[in-house]
Amino acid sequence: MNGLSPLFVCLGLLFSAMTDANDIEDAKYFSIMGLQSTPDDPSNAFQRDPDAIDLGRKLFFDRGMSASKEIACSTCHFTNNQYIANESIPAGSPRAFRSVMQITGVAYNRFFFWDGRADSLWAQALGPIQNPGEHNLDRLSAVQYVVRNYAAELNKISSTSAKYEGYLKRVKNWNESSNDDPPTTSINFLFSLMGKSLAAFQTSLPVQPSLWDNVARAKIKGTPLDKAQEKIWKGFRIFTGKARCSSCHDGPLFTDFSFHNTAMPTRPELGIEAGRYEVLPQIKSNEFGCYSLYSDASKDECRHLKYVNQSIDENFGSFKTPTLRNVRTKTHFGHASQFSSLQQMIDHYDTAPVGVHGRMLNTRTLSELKPIGLSSSEKESLLEFLKAL
Template structure:
């Protein structure tokens, strides 16, 4: 399994499925419960994962590698693979690190503190503190390399952007043509007090990077899922901003000041960005809605589901207004701004810089 198994470039770096496929070699019987989000623009979000359990993209990148339902690998195997297959590239990206690389020949094949394989956990426990630290440093750097790549995957201008730019540039006589009247009506609804869309979907990505209980799934235990769980995991993560592998341990305001309890954190999931949202069906944290029109219908009705905390208010829009709103969302579509070089699969390592 590769990152691109679920983050498929042709699907705007999503998988087009409600829930992701499971690693074929996993021994777990449980199924994934979270929809695959897009990678496009992910670097601009303050928190990663639907519950915000990682507060950097590099910390996020490490999670799926060891998740038994995703890559189902282990820390030592990943570090071994990268240092065997990409050693030169690694040392170019992280110069002066050669003297602190783990001595792979003295280490077991597998090992991780998080593995569900007892033997791998035992292997990890039997390592010295120095060995664990050396492995973790390389593991963290692998996350930073993955994050550096993902930071290049960004959306280009949409017709909406050209429309707004045109309004700010009176000499652009074409500005109004970038959105048709239907889409302009949708935009007005989007920013209206009645819909409140911009309460959460604000900023350059149309997301405030915060967490909101949409209550779109009744299959959830609010006290244990969502942001309330994610922030606890973020604080416990050795790869967080305050950890010894961080490059900026003195700039951790988001982690330091994040709210850690409160009923609004229960069943609350990250507000997704809306750029190219029309290309990323299905929707919500559990992939529960197949189309944008289903999502909008849900928000229009905003059923209660019996949760004690509910901030959703029915939009009370007419069917034609829902269509206008949807057409505006489609107008947020764009291509990627990313150079084609970064979207072309690399040469397999056996033909590359193997050393």
């Protein structure tokens, strides 16, 4: 009997159909089409306020809001007319050599900074303002600057809240009087409003489609891929398959928003870093956290804090999974800029070194990595995919 039997032909067609269906579902899940609507932050009542968004946009680009009059949020987070990390300014010791994180899709995060010490975007936004290595402003000076330069914007925002209207009035009155005792509570609330406005602006920014999204869209529509797109798709299959990258870099933003120990090399200047574990003791009592006086959330709405994982073996040496969107634009990789190329990062994850944290807890390793054994061609394909994000 010549040829394959009808049963084998049917099974082959069925397998092919199942593979195509899986490809389509994966393309949807990992592309911008799988991105859900922006979640609400209950601790920020001004998240969707158009006036707060407008003030946040202005503050984001205002270099005057720094001691040197040369630093704005955009200095590190806006490059070549795009909201991508600017890494031309190396991080100095005040920033502990931290590489600049992307703000792409930042609205979907629940914890911020590499160690997750801030549990809201508005709390994170206030950190650089007071950091000596960044904006270098004390809280009072920052509030006075905004009250002086953005009076109309603050009036609009506070007009929707009797509480904030009262805080703004008290600060204005103090500015115009000779009273030496500043209204600390009012200043702190206005400072938090600055952070909430910056957060409102950043969460309003859409996630822009990439080359990868074009490939995913073609796959979903059944459009044949060209040669360059086939390379990207092949890299995607390695990313989600053999390389196991999607175990942490999951979904349309390519992050699980969690924290992992991946045996990143230590820097002599920093020693052995405790990472996530170091910030856990105070995370529920942060001055500008979800549980704080300045939060707009009820205690029941702070579940991400109530159920935070405090296990030492899962948090010691762990750092945040960054989004891989726009990763092609980066020149510093790892939480402390340990690597200078994507190729070096791929090699690190491929070889899976043991790391230094396990020995401190009398165990071999705390790293979640396992050797992969990628071939040179597989690494090249994976690199093509990452460059398309």
